[in-house]
Amino acid sequence: MLKTSLTLVALAISSQSFADDAINKKLTAEEMEHVVVSGSRVFESIDEVPASVTIISQKQIEEHLKVNPELQSLLAQMVPGLAPDTGSSSNTGQSLRGRAPLVMIDGVPQSTPLRNGSLGVKTLDPSAIARIEVIKGATSVYGNGASGGIINYITKQATSDGQPEGEISLSSRFSAVKLEESAGARISAAINGRADKVSYLFTASYEENGVQRDAEGDILGLQYGLSDAVTENYFTKLGYDFDDEKQLQFSYNYFSSQQKTDLGDVVGNLNDGEKTYAIHVPKELQKKGKPQGPDGNENITLKYTDYALFTNTQMTLDLYMQDIENVFFFSTNLANPDEGYEGGQSIIRSEKKGARATFNTLVDFDNVEATFIYGLDALNDVTSQPLVDGRVWVPEMDMESLAGFLQTKWVINNDLVIKAGVRQESIDLTVDDYETLKLCRSETQCSVPLSVKGDTIDYDATTYNVGVKYNLLEAFSPFANYSQGSDISDIGRLLRAATVNDIGLIQTEASIIDNYEIGFTSQFDDLRFEFAAYRSTSEFGTTNSFNEVTGVYEPVRAPQEIWGYETLVDYKINPTLKLVATYSYVEGKNTEDDIYLGSRQISPPKGTANLNWQPNDELSLTVSYLYVGSRKRFEPNTDGDYVGDQGPISSYNLFNLSGRYNFSDNWQAFMGVENLFNNDYYPARAQSYTYGGYNIKGLGTTVTLGATYSF
Template sequence: MLKTSLTLLALIISGQVHSQALQSDANKIQQQSKEQSKEKDIERIIVTGSRIAESIDEVPASITVITQKQIAAQLKVSSEIQSLLANLVPGMAPSTGTSSNSGQTLRGRSPLVMIDGVPQSTPLRNGALGIRTLDASVIERIEVIKGATSIYGNGAAGGIINYITKKANSDKALSGHASVSSRFSAIETEDSVGQRYEGGINGEVNNFNYVLNASYEKNGLQRDADGDILGLKYGLSDAVMQDYFAKVGYHFDDEKSLQFTYNYYQSKQDVDLIDQIGNINTGDKTQAIPVPEGKSVLGDPQGPTNQNIMLKYVDDEVFEQTQLMVDLYSQEVENIFFYSPTLANLDGGYTGGQSLINSEKTGLRVTLNTLVDFNFDNGGSLEATFIYGIDALNDVTSQPMVDGRIWVPEMDMKNLAGFLQTKLIYNDDLVIKLGVRQEDIDLTVNDYSTLKLCKKIDQCSVPVDVTGDTLNYKATTYNIGIKYNALPLFSPFVSYSQGADISDTGRLLRTASVTDISLIRTEASVIDNYELGFSSDFEQVHFEFATYFSTSELGTTNKFNEATGVYVPVRAPQEIYGYEALINYEINDAWAVNATYSWVEGKNTEADVYLGAKQISPPKATFNVNWTPNNDISVAINYLYVGDRKRFEAVDGEYVGDQGPIDSYQIVNLSGSYNFATDWSTFIGVENLFNQDYYPTKSQGYTYGGYNIKGLGTTVNLGVNYQF
């Protein structure tokens, strides 16, 4: 607005200045057009699908790329990445509304979460806390590849979610930004006000470039539509989140570069409250209340601490037509869970317990990319790309108790894999992809004893002494895909991909009932994923549709043991199937709409029973409207609809396990921003605009004690941004 006022004043004073102002505006418009064109080009490029930069049009698979602009828009409402993914990714289950992503699967299976290609999930003991591993403010874009894949190794049964971190976006020596905001309940503001501070600088100096970013956020009490405090199990009330990020790069010349990245993320919930446990079968919600007299808060603050160190070397011409990329990385994670009375052993003096997942990964990835062009006498052309290399990973994971007991023993996995991916593009229209990966995994577990855990005094598991061993897994997985791009109105693709998965071995070990680890069903599961889809582009409309079918020989579900009170893993064949649709319509420069729909279902084929809410989510639809009348104002409305899923009957009048009935609900979010001065803007975001009183899908599907926590009531986020 200030720029507009000065321009009007110039028009009045001088025609010459008027001419200069018009030229200046024309230059700005031209620059903005170039930047928008560049941004769109970047949006069409991905690196996750085949580990090299390539156009989305060259990938025969379903892909969702969430841009920095979309991330910034979602941050106006909430900093929670789970909500962002649920709102923007077809096939991604609805957000749980908590710090846990248990039940938030990708097409019914667990995805592998990565930061710049470095695995963040802990597949050996999947605690379902991998999505919240960094602050959204350091993400440049998110690439989601759906369907089983082995291109990055173990844990990608449902696909890959790769957070691509920011890089220096200016050739200036110094540029940056800062943001301050506050978030609070509009229903009951008492103790609900939180604060968020975030800022960073970046730039280029000679051959060096750098990005430095820091964020700190402290939530107030999270309240539902009635103003009551949400339950604390995986809760976010009074949680403190902090993230410190640094990326430094050096270009030796136009072809060779070295880059160092470090990220530290922590989220801890430390409250002076306790849960008042409800019951999903009686309709009583779980909520947090002040600590009654004579009681105290038990356990340490729950939440993750996550550190990543990455070193990347690139030589674009290590030899003719061949690029070399070398990634060396280290990751440490500590996820502390909630205190639970079901982890009791009165004979040993334990009235309950609190577990944590410790995981340390070190890895090396060497990737070579060779491009060969062929021109034929008939005028045809063939572009062949060969992507090959080796991956080495050492993953040491365990799940001890905070009090020193060992629940899941240390698992030491050494993984060496070789791979070859081939991409053939004939006449720029026909894309054929072929790939093979050979896995060689050694998993070492020493002798250990299972824990005696008592849900009730007379309902205890029986401890077993288990002889350890080194288990070896070998698997060869394949993928093939074809896409035809000659017709913008109809670009079809078909693909088949496999993934080798030994995820959540820790759950199998901690519930062992045999005396030798070789007798536990820890075999790797091979997932076969079939997909058929197409995309269409006509004028301002883009449409995508895909249907898929996924099978696994040894999926893992739960079965409740009445005698011990423990949910025991059951390994049985599974099939999962579904479809997704997406439409984008850019009506004009000011208006754009986006809509998605996804449906998924799955069965244990051996017993012919449906899979529960831990894997299968109900139908989901989203509808987003964006209005940008000028460069200073933007408004967005986001609508989420979650449908019914009622596949199970009550047992003796009560629902059990993850088989609770799910009723539909709908949420509307509103956000807007206004540039009120040069480099300054303010924003507002409202989550659950109409104060829908609802339970998220996990809260309805999970019948376990304390999980039936309601969703957030109307919550407002206000803030201001500064850029320089």
């Protein structure tokens, strides 16, 4: 059995390893858009990556921030293969190629894969992010939880060479349909500088939302809602340069986003076509329990980098700690009348202590450039899901893992790229004896509590990846890859719904995901075209099945196959006008029963377009378009109702507008309009999820106005 001390003493590298400092020092902003670090854990040209990669630049982040400050909305608009925005604080149903992505900040996991509460995307304010890298397809590069790929937020660095530099931004967001109570306020500030060998960066943001209104002017329902939400983010990064080759860096992130409201829901029914919306109600009818959302989540990272440890060898070591407490809404489905509980409210608690060491050795032969990336990862993850009232829904899971890896890249004659790697991971997961909760949907529909014997479960997995890319012609650069991911995510959901009395009898086997992908890129002067098709299989997928006797959704583990394709067109129409358009399609089945997977995993077809007009340095305007297609794979039950995540999805279209004007070198005004034509619609998740309270309409026309001062 692994010991926690291994986690504390092992050495580590975060995702950006050598890239964050090296990129800022050596590459221009335009060159940065062609560099990726998350896939191999060292920075490399995107043209040498035989896989689908999406890079969201700081400029794109800032443009979208003018329309909507939520990262979910940004990612849905910019990333082919990522499901549409949910319009809420939860990213449940927002899968990446039909599987769960691992969300990270500078390589530190923000997701809680042992009990996936789907709140990992909203963990950092966009104003602290320099770029976002999305690597698609199952991978084991960062360990457990990346069955769908990686979403890595690369934070900003100090860029000033001396005197302090910074900016302050003020803005307000409000409904254009009905202004009453909808106006919110946001302030963000940043400062960075350098004093001799010390660099520093501080960012802070604070936002209070007003109520959010749909196209009819009604307040959106409160389940995972953003009305009256208060969001705070404080981020700092301090660096010390021992010399040109050795650096020490410390970073700290604090994030809180909670809904503090005096509203109450009027709950509708999806099957009857009734929306859920919120109104002012007496205190006894307001949302019960604690405010929902992340309650002061913290990350601490200490990183040491030596760019010349040996000849042609770089090294980065880092230690990280994380404390997460995500509070969920009060639910009557967590009731137990026999013990006096009318419902309950759960909290996902997760504490991580991790350490990684990565070495990067470059060897240059006559016509071959070889890169060897190797090292060790160690992690201790303690996760549980208690209820606020003291009941234990998911017992404490104590995971200790140790992994070694080797990743190689061979560039032959500057045009043929071959990558291959292996990762060996050993995991111990310990759960003490526990008893499942008695939960009641009604006085006659209750689950039966069960005493379960705890144990330590050992997982050992060896995963491989290999890829090839041929860059001989700019007009056609094909690639193909095969990658595996080892996934023991959401063990907590299996434990809380246990139907056997011994943890060793629960189907907690790790799932090995096999991911296959082919594609190509083509560059013709001002036109770039990308295409990728993929297929992924897993022997143990996890879906839900509703037990009508107990009223509980029980996990079902069965083999799955998911397939799809994505396209992207990037066209510089003229020196002032640029268009980026994407289309993605994904589908999947439970291959054991030959039935389609629900919308928790599979999203409808999605198309996006972003047209940017910048006639000069002072003015910029962007029109963005989102198309969500229909998906109707399921039939209603004998009562004529849809169940679970199987509701039919009808297509919808949305347009946004944003712009900014620089009055001087220091002052900038900006505006954004979300849902420009006030389309009255239900987001895809709201159409497909039949669970109570999810049938919430999308935002009506919403306006953002603000100004930024730089110094």
